[in-house]
Amino acid sequence: MSNPIQTLRIQLVKLQRLAQPYFLPIEDSNPWQFLLLVAALLGIVVGLTLLLLTGLVAASGALIPQLQSRFLPGVPERVAGIWASPAGALVMLALASSIACFVAFRNKLRQGRWLPWLLLGVIALLLLVLNGINVGISFIARNIDNAQVAYDEQGFWRIISIYGFCLVLALPIRTLQNYIIPKLGLLWREWLTKRLLDRYMSDRAYYQLNPNDESNAEVDNPDQRISEDARNFTGTSLDFVVGVLEALLTFFSFIIVLWSISKSLTLALIIYAIGGTTLIIFIGRKLVKLNYQQLKLEADFRYGLVHIRDNAESIAFYKGEAQESQEAQRRLGGAIQNFDRLIIWQALINMIRRSYDYLSRFLPWIVIAPIYFAKKVDFGVFSQASIAFGMVFGSVSFIVNNIDQLAAFSASINRLEGFQSTIESLPVPALEAKERSNHSGSILLRDASVVPPGTNQTLVKNINLEVGPSQRVLVVGPSGCGKTSLLRLVSGLWPSGSGEVERPPLGELMFIPQKPYMLLGSLREQLCYPLDQARFSDSQLRNVLEEVNLAGMISRYPDLGIQQDWPRLLSLGEQQRLAFARLLLNSPQFAVLDEATSALDVATERRLYSLLAQRDMAFISVGHRPTLTAFHNTVLQLDGSGGWSLLPAANYVFDPT
Helix, strand or coil: CCCHHHHHHHHHHHHHHHHHHHHCCCCCCCHHHHHHHHHHHHHHHHHHHHHHHHHHHHHHHHHCHHHHHHHCCCHHHHHHHHHHCHHHHHHHHHHHHHHHHHHHCHHHHCCCCHHHHHHHHHHHHHHHHHHHHHHHHHHHHHHHHHHHHCCCHHHHHHHHHHHHHHHHHHHHHHHHHHHHHHHHHHHHHHHHHHHHHHHHHHHHHHHHCCCCCCCCCCCCCHHHHHHHHHHHHHHHHHHHHHHHHHHHHHHHHHHHHHHHHCHHHHHHHHHHHHHHHHHHHHHHHHHHHHHHHHHHHHHHHHHHHHHHHHCHHHHHHHCCHHHHHHHHHHHHHHHHHHHHHHHHHHHHHHHHHHHHHHHHCHHHHHHHHHHHHCCCCCCHHHHHHHHHHHHHHHHHCHHHHCHHHHHHHHHHHHHHHHHHHHHHHCCCCHHHHHHHHCCCCCEEEEEEEECCCCCCCCCEEEEEEEECCCCEEEEECCCCCCHHHHHHHHHCCCCCCCCEEECCCCCCEEEECCCCCCCCCEHHHHHHCCCCHHHCCHHHHHHHHHHCCCHHHHHHCCCCCCECCHHHHCCHHHHHHHHHHHHHHHCCCEEEEECCCCCCCHHHHHHHHHHHHHCCCEEEEECCCHHHHHHCCEEEEECCCCCEEEEEHHHCCCCCC
């Protein structure tokens, strides 16, 4: 079993890597600077609270003195006492130092980072004010009981009016707090999600990752990591921070009240809370692992259902319902089995937590009763002690009361930070580096080898090939010899195992697979992808549809802005023709075609390749039809054993076998 202190330290480091960048750049800062700003924020909040309270007392005394004496009894004297003591000077010194601290870090708080600090400060200020009101309510409750015991009707109603005033004052403050906290969480989620998306879509990280590898817990289900885990992390982080801050304020405020009532009760409470918290933390460690696994298994199950939805037609053609159902039930079974263990541990922890809570209710009675019966305190002390004890007990029991949420939060940290670290550690593909440094205007392979990533198998060895402007190369060979893999190397999806690969600039080479990509969008967006649709007029789009023999789509969909489930509605042949229309609109210097006309008849194939030739476009094709040689200058023949040869297309004869 791992060291709990070491585990906590690792979790805090992960939390820092995820949380700090929104508030302070992590690249040129250290954790102590962040903690210094947190302390400075609290210093500003405390100083402003004292100034606001002083201003309220002064204004109420000058404008409505009778209401001040009625609703703020003793408050002016306490405020005056603070300013008369060294505490007032210390608070003002802390305020000035804290403001200076934020001024010193102003360069690092640009790009909107001042906004979360401002909102955090407002939240802390509201918490401090509410905590002060709660302390006042504990004294009010004590005076209410004493007034009832003494049959002091006039005093009772006066105290009740003060209590009502406190509630009216607290209601808008609590409402504002309930708005600002989720609002800050929403802003944080937006920032974090965009940050993860940017890194996920950079350097083709989305392509390098293998989200279907169930054995790799760091990369599974990136969609869940970016959407749900980011949302849960930001929301739970704020709840956790606000909860801890509120617990600390409550503890330090009410521990003084409780200590003034009974030192024995205070010590008993602290010992009891430490013992219960230690026990719950020890048992709750299992919940972290189970919650982590549950998130993964639930996401795996959901991905399986999405896979069925996306491939519904193929499954229907194969009549593969039984096998797909079996796989879905396997994934569901894993989630159910883990959740069964999870609820057992949750039930055990809830039992301990309930026992811990129930036993705590006896402590104030047991400790206060002897001194009350000895007539050392008045009856109202029972109410005040119960309130103070409950507030302090709740603050020191924060971990116990939130162990389920903390376990889920810890699991969320592990998943999100693990995903972030993985995509940050992915190397920039070597070919991409070439692309940025070489703009030769041709495709050039020098002693390059085709090796699938993560393997040692060489499909094509030491190939030398140059494809310049207007040149066309047809790649042929037996199935499995590496034809498509070679195109991936040329297109920059795979790095070269050896040698060098040079490509034209980004945007001057376009890859068309056998099954074209259909994005979520309108017909206009399908045609223009990945360019901005505003670059083309509707007449241009309709003309290109006619060129690729898709004139029927114009009559079926006269509104090019219509959005449909295109992979379901369009046949593979229509999708391949639409991909050629997209290629013609993008008009790159080079095209890489991986059996891009396999679902088309020979006449349509001839028309599409003729359109490319008319535009003087260079291309590399993979195909099996003898008719393709007419549209190419050179044939690159792969033998399936790593060998290759270049032959003139005019004299090449396909092997009928």
